[in-house]
Amino acid sequence: MACPIAGDISDNSEHIFRRQDHDQDNDKLNQRPAMLYSEYLCLDKILSAQRLLSAEYSDEVHDEHLFIVTHQAYELWFKQIIFELDSVRVLFSSESNSYDGSNKSSSNHSTTKQDNGVSHILNESKTLEILKRLNRIVLILKLLVDQVTILETMTPLDFMAFRDYLCPASGFQSLQFRLLENKLGVKQEHRVKYNQSYMRVFGRDSKAIEAIKRSEEEHSLNILVQRWLTRTPGLETHDFDFWEKYKRSVEKMLAEQEQAAHKQPNQQIKEYLLANVRSRQAVFETIFNESLHNALVLRGERRFSYSAFQGAIMITLYRDEPRFSQPHQILMALMDIDSLITKWRYNHVIMVQRMIGSQQLGTGGSSGYQYLKSTLSDRYKVFLDLFNLSTFLVPRHMIPPLTKQMKIKLSIAWNGWNSEDNQNKSGDS
Numbered sequence: 316m317a318c319p320i321a322g323d324i325s326d327n328s329e330h331i332f333r334r335q336d337h338d339q340d341n342d343k344l345n346q347r348p349a350m351l352y353s354e355y356l357c358l359d360k361i362l363s364a365q366r367l368l369s370a371e372y373s374d375e376v377h378d379e380h381l382f383i384v385t386h387q388a389y390e391l392w393f394k395q396i397i398f399e400l401d402s403v404r405v406l407f408s409s410e411s412n413s414y415d416g417s418n419k420s421s422s423n424h425s426t427t428k429q430d431n432g433v434s435h436i437l438n439e440s441k442t443l444e445i446l447k448r449l450n451r452i453v454l455i456l457k458l459l460v461d462q463v464t465i466l467e468t469m470t471p472l473d474f475m476a477f478r479d480y481l482c483p484a485s486g487f488q489s490l491q492f493r494l495l496e497n498k499l500g501v502k503q504e505h506r507v508k509y510n511q512s513y514m515r516v517f518g519r520d521s522k523a524i525e526a527i528k529r530s531e532e533e534h535s536l537n538i539l540v541q542r543w544l545t546r547t548p549g550l551e552t553h554d555f556d557f558w559e560k561y562k563r564s565v566e567k568m569l570a571e572q573e574q575a576a577h578k579q580p581n582q583q584i585k586e587y588l589l590a591n592v593r594s595r596q597a598v599f600e601t602i603f604n605e606s607l608h609n610a611l612v613l614r615g616e617r618r619f620s621y622s623a624f625q626g627a628i629m630i631t632l633y634r635d636e637p638r639f640s641q642p643h644q645i646l647m648a649l650m651d652i653d654s655l656i657t658k659w660r661y662n663h664v665i666m667v668q669r670m671i672g673s674q675q676l677g678t679g680g681s682s683g684y685q686y687l688k689s690t691l692s693d694r695y696k697v698f699l700d701l702f703n704l705s706t707f708l709v710p711r712h713m714i715p716p717l718t719k720q721m722k723i724k725l726s727i728a729w730n731g732w733n734s735e736d737n738q739n740k741s742g743d744s
C-alpha cells in the first residue's frame with residue numbers, strides 16, 4: 316500500500332531538471348523522524364477506546380462493541396460537520412463585496428464592523444466554496460441517517476444484556492449534537508420542554524457549558540443566511556422593487572382564480588373553489604402584511620425576517636438567472652440539511668422503540684420514545700420557511716418579467732462586481 320503520509324516522489328526522466336529539488340525535498344523528508352500511519356492518525360488512542368462495560372462486569376456481550384463503535388463513529392462525523400459548519404459561518408461572515416456591487420472597502424464601512432465575532436457582508440466569490448461545504452455536510456448526514464440500520468442488527472435482548480451498565484449515560488449528553496443544533500440555529504424557545512433544560516446534563520463540566528453558551532450567543536448559520544438573503548439584488552424599492560411587482564402578480568393570479576370559480580356551473584364545486592381562493596388570499600396576506608408575518612415569527616411558525624423571506628422567494632422564482640443559480644443551490648442544501656436531520660431523528664426514534672419499546676424511560680432520564688417522538692415536529696426545522704416557500708409560488712408565466720437592466724445584473728457570474736458596474740455604465744439603463 317502506498318504510504319499516505321510520505322507520498323511517492325517519482326524519478327521521472329522527463330522531469331530530470333526538477334530532480335535536484337526533489338532530492339532536496341527527499342532529504343528533508345528523510346531527516347524528519349519517520350511518521351507512521353498509525354501515529355499520524357493517533358490510532359493507539361482511537362482503537363483502544365472501546366471499553367466494554369459488560370466485559371468489565373465479567374459478562375461480555377458481543378454487541379456492546381458495535382454499540383460503542385457506532386456511537387464513536389457518529390461523534391467523529393459530528394465533529395467533521397461542526398468543522399465544516401464553522402467554516403461556512405466564517406465564509407458567510409467574510410468582509411468583502413456586497414450584493415449591491417458597490418465593492419465597499421471592508422476596513423472602514425460601518426456594516427463590516429465585527430459583531431458577535433462576525434461581520435455583515437458576504438464575499439460573494441466564496442459562494443461556491445460555501446456550496447461545496449454545505450453539500451459535504453449533506454453527504455455526511457446521509458451516511459449518518461443510514462448508519463442507524465447497522466445498529467439495528469443488534470437485538471433488543473442483546474441490548475438489554477448491557478444497557479444497565481451504561482446508565483445514566485445517554486445520547487442526550489452528546490455535547491457535539493447540541494453544538495451542531497445551536498450552530499445551525501435551533502433556538503432554545505423552539506425546543507420541546509424536556510429538551511429546553513439540555514444544559515443541565517453537563518452539570519459541572521464548565522468547558523462543555525462554556526462551549527454551549529458560546530454556540531447560543533454566536534451568530535448561527537440561520538442568522539447569517541438571513542443577512543445574506545436580505546441583500547438579494549432586486550429587492551431595492553427604489554430600483555427593480557421585486558416585492559411590489561410580485562404582489563401585483565399574486566393579486567392578478569388570485570383574481571383570475573376567483574373569476575374561474577364564478578364561472579363554474581356546479582354550485583358545490585364553485586363553493587369549494589371560492590373557499591380555496593379565499594384561503595389562499597388569507598395565506599398570501601401573511602406575507603404581504605409585515606405585522607402578520609412578524610406575528611407568525613413570534614409564534615415560531617415562521618423563522619426568517621421579512622426581507623430575508625422576500626429574498627428567498629425572489630431567488631426561488633428567478634433561479635434560472637445565472638447569478639441566482641448558486642444561491643438557489645445553497646437554499647436547497649440548507650433544506651437538505653434540515654430534512655436529513657429530521658430523518659436521522661426519525662430513524663433514531665424508530666430504533667429506540669425497537670430496542671426499549673415506548674413505555675421505558677431513557678437512560679438519560681427522559682420519557683424515552685415519547686420524548687424523542689415529540690422532537691420530530693417542525694420546531695427543529697431551522698430553515699422551515701424554505702420548505703414553506705412552495706405555498707407562495709406563482710406559475711412561470713406570472714413571474715414578473717425582469718427589466719433589461721435587472722436581466723443584465725442577474726446574468727453576470729459571481730465575483731464580477733467590477734465588470735458588472737462597467738457594463739451597467741456603458742450599456743443599458
Ligand code: HEM
Nearest residue numbers: 386389485486487489492667670677678679680681683690
Ligand atoms: C440502542 C440504541 C439507542 C438507544 C436505545 C437510544 C436511546 C435514546 C433515548 C431513550 C434517548 C432520550 C434521552 C434519554 O432519556 O436517554 C436518546 C437520545 C439521544 N440519542 Fe440515542 N439511543 C440509541 C442510539 C443512539 C446513537 C447511535 C446515537 C448517535 C450519536 C444517539 C444519539 C442520541 C442523541 C443525540 C440524543 C438526544 C436527542 C434529542 O434530545 O433530541 N443515540 N437516545
